[in-house]
Amino acid sequence: MDFDFSDDQEQLRDAVRKWVDRSYTFERRRAITGAGGFDRAAYGELAELGLAGLYVAEDQGGMAMGPVEAMVVLEELGRGIVLEPLKHTLVTSGVLGAYAPEDVRSAWLPKIASGEALVVLAHQERKGRYRLDVCEAQATPAGAQGWKVSGEKSIVPAGDQADAFLVPAKANGKIALFLVERQAQGVSTRGYPTLEGGRAAELTLRDAPATLVSEEGLTVLEHAVDIGIACTCAEAVGAIDKTMQLTAEYLNTRKQFGVTLSTFQALRHRMADMKMQQELARSMSYYASLKLNAPPEERRRAMARAKYQLGVSMRFVGQNSVQLHGGIGVTDEYAGSHYFRKLTQLELEFGDTLHHLGEVSARMQDTAGVFA
Template sequence: MDFDFTDDQNSLRDAVARWVEKGFSFERRHALAKAGGATRAVYAELAELGLTGLAIAEEHGGLGFGAVEAMVVMEELGRGLVNAPYLHGALVAPSLLSFAPAELQAAWLPRMASGEALVVLAHQERAARYRLDQVTTRATESNGSWTVTGAKSLVPAGDEADAFLVPAHTPHGIRIFLVERAACQVRGYPTQDGARAAEIAFTDAPAQLVAENGLVELEGAIDVGIAAVCAEAVGLMERMTALTVEYMNTRKQFGVTLSTFQALRHRIADVKMQLELGRAMSYYATLKLGEPAEQRRRALSQAKVQIGQSVRYVGQQCTQLHGGIGVTDEYVSSHYFKRLTMLEMQFGDTLHHLGEVSARMQDSAGVFA
C-alpha cells in the first residue's frame, strides 16, 4: 500500500502550515483563550482559505475532497494549536447533512462551505456516558412539522453556532434534526483547553428532519470526528515533542544540557515511539472510514484507544521533562498538554473505546479456538 501523499495533498498541507505560521501565533491563541475562547473570527479565516468547504460537494460550493485531505488539514491545525471548531463545523456536520433532503442541503451546505454558517453536532447528554443510543431528547411531529424538546451538553462552540444537528427520539426510533440557534436556550462557557462549549435546551423548538436512520448516520459522523481527532492529536504530539527536544538541547543542568543525560534520551525515544504508534493508527482510522459499518466502527475504536494511550504518555512525559515551566500558563507546551487531555475524552474516552473494541472482537484464537 502506498502511504505517500500526492502533490495536491502536500500543497494543501503547506498552505495550512503557512497560514498557521503567519496568522496564528501562540500569542494570538493565548489572548483568545484569556478572552473566553470565542473563535468565530478564526473560523472565518479558515473559510477564506477554502478549508470550510473541504468535505462539501462541489455542487454546493465546496471542494469535494476526501478523508485523507481532511487528515492532512487536521494534522497541521493540531501542530499549530489552532483554536477553532473546524472538525465540528467543516467535517462532522457536512457528513450528516449529506443525508438531508435536497432543499435542506441547498439551504445550508453552500453557506457552510463559504464559512457564512457554522453548524455543529449537539449529541451529548448528561447520562449517556458516550453511548450514542442513549437519547432522552424527544421530537414530535404535528401536521408535517417537527418540534424538539430536551437538552444537550458540551456542545462545541455552541454559543457561536448558527444551528445544531440534534439526535432525538421519535416513535420511529432515533432521527437527526436541524434546529436553528434562535429557537434554543444557550448557555456558553470556556473549556479547559481555551475553546468554548455550551449547554443547549430545546422547548418545542421548530426542527427540520435531516436523517431518518438517525443512529446509523450518527455513528458514521462520530467516526469522521474520531478520525479527525486522531489526526489533530498526531500534529499536537509531534509539535510538543519537538518543543521538548528543543528545550532539552538548550536547558542546562550541572553545567551540561539535559539532552546529554542518557536516561532522559531514553524517555524521549519512548515518546517518539508513542508518537509513531499514534500516527500509524491515525492513518488506519482515516483509511477505514470507507469500510462497512461493523469493520469501520471497530477500526475507529481501535485507533481511539491507541491515540488515547499515546496522548497521555506523550503529554505527561514531555511535561515532566520540562519541569516546572511545563505547567505554566505562559509557556506553549502546557497548552498542548491541555488540548491533548481534552482530545483523549472527545467522542469517547480510552476506556469507553476499549470496551467497544472488546465487544466487537468476535474471533477466537490459540487455545480458545
C-alpha cells in the same frame, strides 16, 4: 501499500501550515482564549482557505475532498492547537451531504462551505456518557412535515456561537436526526470555556422548530461520531508532533550541572519511548482515515482501535513532556502546557480511552488481534 501523499495533498498541508505559522500565533491564540475561546474572524479565515467546504460537493461550493485530505488539514491545525471547531464542521457537512434531503443540503451546505454558517453536532446528554443509543430528547410532529424538539444536550462545541445544530431526538420511539437553528424559538444556550481554552455550551430545547435530516438517526449519528474520531486522531497527531518538538528543543538548551539535559541517557530513553508512541499514534490515525469509508461494522471497529491507541499515546507523550520540562511545563505562559491541556481534552472527545478499550473488546471476532 503507498503511504506517500499526492502533490495536491502536500500543497494543502503547506497552505494550512503557513496559515497556522503566520496567522495563528501563540499570542493570538491566548487572546482568543481570553476573549471567550472562539473567534469568528479566525474561523472565517479557515473558510477562505476552503477548509470549511472540504467535505462539501463542488456544486454546493465545496472542495469535494475526502478523509485523507481532512487528516492532512487537522494535523496542521493540531500543530497550532487551533481553537475554532473546524473538525465539527467536517462532521456536520459530511453527514448532511450523505444523508440529508436535497432541500436541506441546498439550504445549508453552501453556507457551511463559505463559512457563513457554523453548524455543529449536539448529541451528548448527561446520562449518556459516550453511548450513542442513550437519548432522552423527544421530537413530535408539528404541522405539515415540521417537527418540534425538546431536550437538553451537553458540551456542544462553540454551542453559543453556532448558527445551527444537528440534534438526535426520539421520534415515534426511534432515534432520528434533526437540524435546529440557534435563533429559533425555544432554543437557549449557556456557554463556558473548556479545558484547553476553547468554548462549549449547554443546549436547552423547548418545543424548538426542527427540520428532519434522517429517520435513521442512530446510524447517521454513528457515522458522524466516526468522522469526529478520525478528525480527532489527526488533530492529536499534530499536537503530539509539536509537543515532541518543544520537548526536544528544551532538552537541547536547558543545562544542568553544566551540560544540556539531552546528554543524560535516562532522559534520552524517555524521549525514545515518546517517539515510539508518536509513531504509533500516526500509524493508527492513518488507519482511521483510510477506514472511514469502510462498511459500518468494519468502520466502527477501526475507529475504536484507533481512538484507544491515540488515547494511550496522548497521555504518555503529554505527561512525559511535562515531567521532562519540570515546573515550566505547567505554566500558562509556556506553550507546552497548552499542548498538554489540548492532548488531555482530545483524549476525552468522542469517547475516552477506557470506553474505546471496551468497544474494541466488545467488537472482537475470531480474527482478534489481526487488523483486516
